[in-house]
Amino acid sequence: MNDLRRAMALLELESRRVLTAVAAGVATLGSALLLAGLSAWLIVRAWEMPPVLDLTVAVVAVRALGISRGLFRYFERLATHETALRGTTSARANLYRRLAEGDPAAAAGLGRGDLLARTGSDVDALGDVVVRALVPIAVAAVLSVAAVVTLAVITPAAGAVLAVALLVAGVLAPWLSARAAATADARADAARTRFTEDAVTVLDHAAELRVAGRLAPLARRARASNVASVRATDRSAVPSAFADAAAPLAVGASVLGSLLIGITVFGSAPDAMSPTTLGVLVLLPLSAFEATSVLPAAAQTLNRARSAAGRIVDLLDRADRPVPRGTAPADGPGRLQAVGLCSGWPDGTVTAPLDLDVPSGSRIAIVGSSGSGKTTALMTLAGLLPPRAGAVTLDGTDLVDVDPDALRRRIGFFAEDAHLFDTSILENLRVARGDIDEDEARTALAAVGLGEWVDGLPDGVHTVLGAGARTVSGGQRRRILLARALLSPAQILLLDEPTEHLDDEAAEQLQRRLLDREAGLVDPDRSVVVVTHRLPCDTAADRVVRVEKNALPAS
Known part of the structure; x- marks a missing residue:
């Protein structure tokens, strides 16, 4: 994590832009959460067949929330990607500057494919942290707290069930997914680096390699490295699938638990809970889990970013190695x-x-x-x-x-x-x-x-x-x-x-x-x-x- 913090500093993220992206994400999923609760109320209230005018405001609000959800999603995408793209631009500029001003042997001691990977895809991995991890995690935290508090106000037991289910879907599953995928991702990165080096050599020197009779063996080695990278990536998808399965299981457990609690309360004391409240209690958790559904992918993004950050920090440390810094002018005939x-x-x-x-x-x-x-x-x-x-x-x-x-x-x-x-x-x-x-x-x-x-x-x-x-x-x-x-x-x-x-x-x-x-x-x-x-x-x-x-x- 220390390497990730050092590498993320290269992005020079502006807190104002990050908070704007988080606010747009909260507004997006907040609209979904309100839409679920209001829809539940509207469905049950309409079943009671009240005067139509009693439902007019709710109907308009449902339409407004449906529209605002898509609108805020668009704003969130704009803000998040702008922040990430600005960050990766700053990271590359800072990385190039450190390499130019640092030890000249830092870059010269690496293969072209390795150097291109560290200044290219590894920096992109840092940008992915903003889009796929930082903002989604912040949004999920805010929305999860809001959903738990809302259900706890209705009935504390339902709030507790939702809190446990959200912890399983939003914390435990992503952690297990990231831990299981770490080794496979490391192997994929190594294979991907070998493939990049071989592919760059083949593309740049195809004619000379063909004349020397080395084009086919080098192309086969590049193909084998690519296949190894793909297989390692496929292996990392297996634990991700189990993590994805945890989300619907948690949703089912939460909805079923809320339903049983609501039925128990409503059956024992009908005056303590109205039918509309029972509908909200059952349907609200469905939208609460939308925020946690992206967290397994966010955990894997952080895992890949940590690996990328380690390579970037290694490059920075190479550039920052103490080297003699002379001050004498280069005057004279040039002998x-x-x-x-x-x-x-x-x-x-x-x-x-x-x-x-x-x-x-x-x-x-x-x-x-x-x-x-x-x-x-x-x-x-x-x-x-x-x-x-x-x-x-x-x-x-x-x-x-x-x-x-x-x-x-x-x-x-x-x-x-x-x-x-x-x-x-x-x-x-x-x-x-x-x-x-x-x-x-x-x-x-x-x-x-x-x-x-x-x-x-x-x-x-x-x-x-x-x-x-x-x-x-x-x-x-x-x-x-x-x-x-x-x-x-x-x-x-x-x-x-x-x-x-x-x-x-x-x-x-x-x-x-x-x-x-x-x-x-x-x-x-x-x-x-x-x-x-x-x-x-x-x-x-x-x-x-x-x-x-x-x-x-x-x-």
């Missing part, structure tokens, strides 16, 4: 040096020491097979991972002493799996720098070989890309990411596999241009460090570092 640098993820393998000197305007290539630690070393050079040993300096100042904002403006790391957003090409390029105009975008895209492609698009640089870059090929995606890097303000560009997924000839040509100061692709005064597992033999690189697994010897 990046690594001395005895050992790189690695926390609790992971550590690479062999690396000495690397990247003077201003230099061109460096780091070459090695997959798994040799190239990307890890590049992230350490960018200050995204702390060195496991040795040090990295920028113009003689250790990276940990440099102001983080100034460091990001001077050193730019561009990952091979960087995300393309579901927006226009221009806005995807503006991720690197917000003031990029259309001419700059077209120039950069033409420089990386996408000029004709962009010109052939119906909206040019304003063409919207599908989420996850589904509308572009792997090569086009990589060129867009490279254009984003070229447009960034960073003085030192650290590029991770910038030519992956291109054909051999195009990849070699682009690498030659990246590593040649005279090619004009990158300004001569900017430094470029390229990580790749295949490098043409005739590049103009100033230095080539060849690495092996768990070792980074310089050549």
Whole structure:
């Protein structure tokens, strides 16, 4: 519950909006409760055949309550969903802000599917708490008390029976349902996360995986994860069904108990209870249980939200880990040096020491097979991972002493799996720098070989890309990411596999241009460090570092 409270704080819920939603919900079910009681009175009173005018007010009131119930339900839905949507928007903004300002390794240490789940469906689960748990529970509490008090005024025994039945339907059944579903939900979340990771990989790299012969196995693994998720969800529905069955049983027990009590009182002392009162006593509990019918689902929503909150809080704790916060300005020509640098993820393998000197305007290539630690070393050079040993300096100042904002403006790391957003090409390029105009975008895209492609698009640089870059090929995606890097303000560009997924000839040509100061692709005064597992033999690189697994010897 502590994790849930911390995560819910991200929603920044306004008490005024929450109370408005609760008030609309109380008005909705209050109309139903009054409608039941008044209808019972009207039915029994009409059986007594009084003058018609004696029933006119009741008839009009029944119609008014029937209309107001639907109207208040609409207002309640508007208020509840507005509160939830505002909350999830605030939660994502706060989460992104904490990640941006916190430890850079917090997000980098997670798989894409896991990170997307934590910032996507897990945040939605927090929003569901407002719609499916917080407001319904508050409404049920208010209406249950009102119904019990009303029946207790008529006869205390009936009020006691209703109170016990409401506790069974509104407290015991939801608790049992949530407890039984906890394990199944946890398994479903784990399977769903595996499915998301595999599905994202298949959708983003289908062409390359097909060529490598890995598409079918990965698709089968994704399908198996999805099936496991569905089966776990089905298992969690079994206890929910038992909880749902508790509601009609409690209704029956309450109505039967009220009827027996009313008959006993009416039979023993006819003057103590009128027939209309007996009708109200029997029919009123039927509407009282409408408020508790959603509580088993509310309990399961809280259970899922607790699991989601645990993952979100873990991400926040990762971002809030104490990291050195330097204050030194990033002044100077931009000389990046690594001395005895050992790189690695926390609790992971550590690479062999690396000495690397990247003077201003230099061109460096780091070459090695997959798994040799190239990307890890590049992230350490960018200050995204702390060195496991040795040090990295920028113009003689250790990276940990440099102001983080100034460091990001001077050193730019561009990952091979960087995300393309579901927006226009221009806005995807503006991720690197917000003031990029259309001419700059077209120039950069033409420089990386996408000029004709962009010109052939119906909206040019304003063409919207599908989420996850589904509308572009792997090569086009990589060129867009490279254009984003070229447009960034960073003085030192650290590029991770910038030519992956291109054909051999195009990849070699682009690498030659990246590593040649005279090619004009990158300004001569900017430094470029390229990580790749295949490098043409005739590049103009100033230095080539060849690495092996768990070792980074310089050549």
